[in-house]
Amino acid sequence: MDMIRKNIEWLPTxxxxxxxxxxxxxxxxxxxxxxxxxxxxxxxxxLDFFKTSGAYIIxxxxxxxxxxxxxxxxxxxxxxxxxxxxxxxxxxxLFSPLGVTVRWTENGMPQEDGTLFSLACIAFVCGLWxxxxxxxxxxxxxGKGPKA
Numbered sequence: 001m002d003m004i005r006k007n008i009e010w011l012p013t014x015x016x017x018x019x020x021x022x023x024x025x026x027x028x029x030x031x032x033x034x035x036x037x038x039x040x041x042x043x044x045x046x047l048d049f050f051k052t053s054g055a056y057i058i059x060x061x062x063x064x065x066x067x068x069x070x071x072x073x074x075x076x077x078x079x080x081x082x083x084x085x086x087x088x089x090x091x092x093x094l095f096s097p098l099g100v101t102v103r104w105t106e107n108g109m110p111q112e113d114g115t116l117f118s119l120a121c122i123a124f125v126c127g128l129w130x131x132x133x134x135x136x137x138x139x140x141x142x143g144k145g146p147k148a
Contacts, residue, residue, distance in 0.1 A: 027059030082127030
């Protein structure tokens with residue numbers, strides 16, 4: 001039982017790495033779906049730079065989150081970064097023209113993907129779980145928790 005308790009946080013950690021890391025090739029190669037997403041969000045925000053650079057900015061933040069969650073002493077910071085990124089993703093899926101099911105055109109053919117919102121919710125929950133489990137690591141940073 002101690003082995004399970006000691007290693008249980010690898011499940012949400014690996015889920016975050018799989019979800020965020022799995023999206024990186026799309027963000028850094030200008031896939032049609034990614035271009036559509038950041039065009040819609042950039043237009044919604046009125047930020048032209050986000051249309052062209054948003055995928056690289058968010059992709060870089062996701063890469064940092066993946067690295068942080070893999071390092072046990074820094075895992076809480078990766079969880080916090082994941083929470084922030086996924087809060088943005090969930091918010092834009094729910095409250096912008098992007099929608100829960102993303103619809104775009106690729107090579108003249110209509111496409112749709114309803115999994116992105118679900119994956120953002122899963123990553124959010126995993127990040128929240130890591131932050132709750134490792135909150136004492138944050139307290140130590142501010143001199144209020146037990147020293148490691």
